Amino acid sequence: MLVAGASGVLGGLAARELKARGAVVALAGRNPDRLAGVAGELGGAPFRRFDAYDLDSCGALAAWAARELGGLDGVLVTVGVAGFGRVEEVPDAVVEHLFAVNVLCPAAVLRGAVARVADGGFLAAVTGAVVGQPMLGTADYAAAKTALSCWLGVVTREVRARRLRVFDFRLPHLETGFSDRPVAGRPPALPRGGDPAAAVRALVDQLEGAAPPAR
């Protein structure tokens, strides 16, 4: 399985959890030190860098992972970045960044994975509870996540004949520090978030149910 975003908190937790349950994982991320660190923890898992602004590098990840692993049963994308502010305060460059990281990049990774993932496998991405429940000051972030959610919904129907499962994980606010690393702006007041490890265990429970039987 491929985890794209494994250098982040949730991606790293998911990679560890998948490995602990017996999956063979390939990792992709942006920060080279954190990526290598997770790969080392997982006993030398293959890893590769990519950036949301290089969509070719995003689209090539699944083919690379399939080569490294000798097949591919699923792809989980946890890439994302927050950005906050009233709409009239958010510069267009920030909006572009939010859409590149939260929509174009995950879509490119999964687009490249459709033909690579084995029948009965999965395509998955993390969107967020913000889909359907956007807070004031999150219009562009929420719009980006909602666009990805819509895209995943169409993919779900397109790949059904191949028994590919598509997951749109609308996670609630979690204590990963994500909202404290926005590309711009300051987060609205948020209650204490949930436990990231518990959320990732529940997410992997669903992926495990979708993975094809061992070959």
Ligand SMILES: NC(=O)c1ccc[n+]([C@@H]2O[C@H](COP(=O)([O-])OP(=O)(O)OC[C@H]3O[C@@H](n4cnc5c(N)ncnc54)[C@H](OP(=O)(O)O)[C@@H]3O)[C@@H](O)[C@H]2O)c1
């Ligand atoms: N934490 C929450 O409360 C929460 C709630 C709902 C949904 N989510 C979603 O969950 C996902 C993971 O969040 P997290 O909490 O684990 O935060 P995180 O640790 O900040 O993870 C964000 C990930 O996105 C990657 N990323 C950001 N900009 C990138 C770029 N330009 N190119 C390539 N990768 C880039 C980061 O890569 P590097 O670390 O290598 O820079 C990191 O792997 C996000 O999609 C977020 O929207 C989070």
